[in-house]
Structures are given as structure tokens and as C-alpha cells.
Amino acid sequence: MGGRIVLGVSGGIAAYKAVELLRIFQRRGCELRVIMTRHATGFVNPRTFAVLSGHPVEVDQWDRPAEPGIDHVDLARWADLLLIAPATANILGKLASGIADDALSTYALAHRGTLVLAPAMNTFMWRKPAVQASLETLRERGATVVPPESGQLACRDEGEGRLAAPESIADAVLGLLPPRGPLAGLNILVTAGPTREPLDRVRFLSNRSSGRMGVALAQAAADLGARVTLLHGPLAVAPPAGVRCVAVETAAGMGEALDRLVPENDVAFLAAAVADFRPVERASGKLDRREGSFELELEPVPDLAAAVGNGPRRPYLVVFAAEAGPDRQRALAKMRAKGADAVVLNDISAEGIGMESAENEVTVLAAAGWERPIERAAKEIVAREILLAVSGEMLVAGAGR
Numbered sequence: 420m421g422g423r424i425v426l427g428v429s430g431g432i433a434a435y436k437a438v439e440l441l442r443i444f445q446r447r448g449c450e451l452r453v454i455m456t457r458h459a460t461g462f463v464n465p466r467t468f469a470v471l472s473g474h475p476v477e478v479d480q481w482d483r484p485a486e487p488g489i490d491h492v493d494l495a496r497w498a499d500l501l502l503i504a505p506a507t508a509n510i511l512g513k514l515a516s517g518i519a520d521d522a523l524s525t526y527a528l529a530h531r532g533t534l535v536l537a538p539a540m541n542t543f544m545w546r547k548p549a550v551q552a553s554l555e556t557l558r559e560r561g562a563t564v565v566p567p568e569s570g571q572l573a574c575r576d577e578g579e580g581r582l583a584a585p586e587s588i589a590d591a592v593l594g595l596l597p598p599r600g601p602l603a604g605l606n607i608l609v610t611a612g613p614t615r616e617p618l619d620r621v622r623f624l625s626n627r628s629s630g631r632m633g634v635a636l637a638q639a640a641a642d643l644g645a646r647v648t649l650l651h652g653p654l655a656v657a658p659p660a661g662v663r664c665v666a667v668e669t670a671a672g673m674g675e676a677l678d679r680l681v682p683e684n685d686v687a688f689l690a691a692a693v694a695d696f697r698p699v700e701r702a703s704g705k706l707d708r709r710e711g712s713f714e715l716e717l718e719p720v721p722d723l724a725a726a727v728g729n730g731p732r733r734p735y736l737v738v739f740a741a742e743a744g745p746d747r748q749r750a751l752a753k754m755r756a757k758g759a760d761a762v763v764l765n766d767i768s769a770e771g772i773g774m775e776s777a778e779n780e781v782t783v784l785a786a787a788g789w790e791r792p793i794e795r796a797a798k799e800i801v802a803r804e805i806l807l808a809v810s811g812e813m814l815v816a817g818a819g820r
């Protein structure tokens with residue numbers, strides 16, 4: 420994803436949570452500079468942020484020796500977004516009134532990009548009309564507010580005022596960053612996970628897909644700057660951050676969602692393990708063992724990938740072939756049958772890779788004739804390599820749409 424963030428930390432007890440936030444943003448490929456208020460340094464030593472961010476932490480512009488350096492105006496040219504977390508009642512009041520009496524409030528006035536505020540304070544402070552009026556003013560001027568949560572506060576009062584979870588703040592911020600990276604400008608759809616085909620109200624037919632490969636692809640594509648939609652069946656892993664997720668259960672549900680989502684995207688990676696067969700009939704209640712054995716009639720599920728590859732407004736299409744053995748001819752035949760531009764072949768008979776595993780080893784075969792083996796590695800790394808292997812073709816296809 421990437422992006423340049425100024426993280427402002429003001430003097431609330433939740434200042435220590437800003438350390439975790441900084442780490443989350445770094446994992447998402449963002450660059451950070453930190454500005455703390457003098458009071459925030461009473462909770463967290465600026466050295467913590469300096470070491471983790473790899474840059475000096477600004478507390479007071481007037482402390483710096485009189486030499487040219489990055490000042491608030493230069494920093495404003497650099498930054499995409501200012502996040503203040505935690506935001507005290509005091510800094511909210513100052514921002515709403517245009518007061519610039521320390522490094523953070525001065526920077527906030529000079530800042531030109533997006534402003535995100537994550538307030539945290541005691542419930543009674545939070546409810547004060549003055550605090551709410553400051554927030555309202557800032558919202559009206561375009562700031563995004565990530566509201567605090569309810570719960571037990573550090574002061575042992577119970578109620579609203581606790582800083583929102585760092586993951587929620589990070590999601591809000593990442594969604595607001597301008598796209599950066601080699602895939603910026605591309606809309607990529609990724610499918611992941613198994614489908615469930617119901618037998619009765621409680622039972623279903625499914626498969627061992629965890630969704631991990633598709634989730635890793637969606638995350639890697641977002642980290643490389645693409646706008647990503649993840650269409651997924653029931654996942655055994657957490658969905659990625661900064662990605663729009665659409666959840667479905669059955670192959671039919673996935674087919675309907677594809678009809679809707681494919682025209683919006685330049686590229687589709689169909690990594691979901693969609694059922695090949697489904698029960699012809701679904702029992703309305705719960706099948707009863709006492710009724711003895713019965714015959715289960717299955718019908719083939721329509722080929723969703725072929726419908727995408729041979730349909731109108733066809734995206735650049737990558738399909739996945741999980742084969743019992745490194746059968747390149749079978750994979751190529753599958754690619755052609757589905758009208759795809761590339762196929763990712765993985766050998767599900769090999770130990771420790773593929774379905775339910777954390778690792779994978781694949782070969783990307785392209786309709787254009789080239790092939791790229793990707794050696795065994797964590798699925799996150801394999802995902803990035805797959806994307807880079809097809810990035811040139813994806814960008815050309817995206818530009819032509």
C-alpha cells in the first residue's frame with residue numbers, strides 16, 4: 420500500500436498505543452515521521468518513536484539548533500496524511516481554533532493532505548459540549564474522526580472514550596491514502612477460499628481450501644498500490660487490511676458476485692476453490708439418520724472461471740490449477756478452456772505446500788508463451804512474486820480498458 424504518514428501523538432494515557440500503530444503502518448509499507456506534544460513525552464519516551472521510525476521525533480521546533488532541517492512546511496510537502504492518535508481534548512480544541520503553539524499544532528496548520536483524528540479521553544471529558552463542538556468543526560472542515568470505543572478506561576471509569584483499536588484506526592487511514600506503488604491505478608479482483616454447498620440446513624459439502632493464497636494475493640496487490648476487491652467464501656484466515664471484502668457462501672453466490680464485480684475490475688485472479696459438484700436438492704430441515712441410507716445426487720457446478728474468461732468486458736484473467744503432479748499440459752489446457760491469460764500451477768501432491776499449508780511453490784504459465792517458476796516460500800512471498808510476474812501484462816491490459 421505505502422504512503423507517507425505524519426503520526427501526531429498528544430498527551431493522553433493511550434499514547435503507548437501509538438507505538439503499535441506505527442508498527443502496523445510500517446508492516447503495510449508506509450513511511451512515518453512522528454511529532455509528539457510535550458505532554459505525550461510524559462507517557463512515551465520520544466526515543467521509542469525515533470528508533471522505530473528511523474527519524475528524529477519533533478517535540479518543540481524551538482529546541483532544535485539553529486540550522487536548516489526539515490521544518491513543518493517541508494514536512495507538509497512530503498506527507499500524504501496526518502494522523503493524530505491519541506488526540507487529546509486539548510489538541511482538538513487547538514486545531515478547531517487554529518492555535519499553533521507547539522510542533523504538532525503548528526504542523527497541523529501547515530499540513531495540506533488528509534487529516535485523521537483518533538480521540539481518546541475520559542468519558543466526562545468526551546461528553547463535554549466544548550469537545551464535541553471542536554470535533555464537529557473539524558469534521559465539517561474535512562477531518563476524518565475514528566471515534567473512541569466504550570469500555571473500561573485507564574482512569575477506571577466505564578464508558579465511551581477509549582482509543583479505537585489500532586487495527587481499526589489503521590484500516591481507516593489506509594483506506595484514505597492515495598495509491599502508490601507499481602500497481603497504482605489498477606482495479607484487481609481476487610477470489611479466495613472454498614465454497615459451501617448445502618445438503619440440508621446444517622450440513623454442507625466443501626473442501627480443504629483455507630483461502631490463504633487468495634488473501635495473500637489480495638494483500639500483496641494492495642501493498643503494491645492496486646485497488647483490490649476480495650471475493651471470498653468462508654475463510655480460515657483473517658481477511659486482509661485495506662481491501663474491500665465481499666463474502667459469499669455458495670458457488671451460486673460467487674457466480675452472482677462475479678457478474679457484478681468483474682465489469683468493475685481490470686484484472687481477476689480466480690484463486691477460490693469453488694465446488695465442482697453440488698447436491699441437486701437441498702433438504703429443507705435436517706437429514707435424519709433414523710431414516711437410513713439415501714442416495715445423494717450431485718450435479719456439476721457451472722464453470723465460473725470460463726464464464727469470466729469468455730464473457731463480455733473480459734478482464735486480464737489469471738486462474739489457478741491445483742493438480743496432483745506438476746502437469747504443465749493439463750494446466751495449459753485449463754488456461755485455454757477458461758479463456759485465461761495466465762495459469763498458476765501448484766502441485767497439491769507435494770508435501771507441505773498448497774491447500775491448508777502456509778507455504779506454496781508454483782509455476783506461472785502465460786498464454787503469451789512465457790513461464791516463471793516461483794520457488795517454495797511463504798504464501799505471502801509467493802503471492803508477491805506471482806503479481807510481479809504478470810505485472811507488465813496486467814498494466815498493459817489495464818491501460819487498454
Ligand SMILES: Cc1cc2nc3c(=O)[nH]c(=O)nc-3n(C[C@H](O)[C@H](O)[C@H](O)COP(=O)(O)O)c2cc1C
Pocket residue numbers: 428429430431432433456457458459506507508509510539540541544
Ligand atoms: C495521567 C494523565 C492522563 C491523561 N490522559 C488524557 C487523555 O486520555 N485524554 C486527554 O484528552 N487528556 C488527558 N490528559 C490531560 C492532558 O495531558 C492535558 O490536557 C494536556 O494539556 C494535553 O496536552 P497536549 O494536547 O499538548 O498533549 C491526561 C493527563 C494526565 C496527567
